[in-house]
Amino acid sequence: MNNVPLCVVTLVSLCNCLQFPSSFKKCDKRRNDFNECLSDVVYDSLKVLDKPLPGFPSLRCIEFPPDAMMEIGNRTYGLWQKYTKFRVTGLSNPQSIKTRLDFGPVTSTLTIEASYSELTWESELEAQGTVVLLPLNVITPGELIMYNPTLSFTIKLEEYEKGATYFRVIDSEFDMKSADRLKIEFKQLFPNRRLNDEFNSALSEKGLQTFELFKHLQVAFAPHFGSVFNNFLEKVPVVELFDE
Structure with a gap:
């Protein structure tokens, strides 16, 4: 799967065309509650996409493409680390948007x-x-569990004409802003099971501090969020998204 979360609206793909479901809520740009309306649309869309729809994958478990990677450290004076094959579970079940x-x-x-x-x-x-x-x-699977996190997506858009007015993404940012605590587990870092478990436990106790040290590496995800937004926006005119 080469897709990442698309958090604007829920779509159904039929006959190679993007069509809105009958339950789609269209928000009016002229109303004072426009952003509140849009928040409800995004929340409902994520909930619906807990399961896949025709032409659109589930957001329950998202796999990132191979070029989403993080590399830190060095072999000579410390520890060289390369993280690949990223997957996130739970994006379809927000508490609030x-x-x-x-x-x-x-x-x-x-x-x-x-x-x-x-x-x-x-x-x-x-x-x-x-x-x-x-x-x-060593090569080992790793897992990071975030408890009560908040994620932020920022997408810069510009309009262009293609028979109608469309949006396209010109920049994207992604930020894992906060969490109450983290649990970090490397499955097979050391052959000694007890050493492996105790290392994971000690690392998890310092999880938030460790996360802050390497938080800047999350920029690796931003282009992929922007790409998926752009793939959607180039197929749907602005007039289909909002009431003017």
Whole structure:
């Protein structure tokens, strides 16, 4: 699966055309409650996409493409780490959604903040070097569980004409803003099971501090969110999205 979350509306693909379901709620840009309406649409759309729809995958479990990767450290003086094969579970089950769309004369900005009770990120770690003085050369599955996290998606849009007015994505940002606590588990980091479990436990105790040190690496996900938004927007005229 090469898709990442699309958090604007729920679509059904029929006859190679994008069509809105009959239950789709269209928000009026002229109303003061436009952003509240849009927040409801995004929330309902995520809930619906807990299961796949024709032409659109489920958001329950999302796999990222191979170029979504993180690489840190070095083999000579520490520990080289490469994280790939990312997958996130739980995006279709938000606790709350806050959406804002600011229209501008040249560019518009869509911001979505999504809060969850729990999200699980999985990846594969390839590591070479030393932990303290212990040599390490391993490939292992890893898991990061976030408790009560808030995710932020920021999409910059511009309008263009193609027989009608459309939006296209010109920039995208992604931020895992906060969480109450984290649980980190590398499945096979050390062959000694007890050492592996105790290392994971100690790492999880410092999970939030560790996360802040490497949080800047999350920019690897932003282009893929922007790409999926763009794939949708190039097929649907602006007039089909909102009441003017």
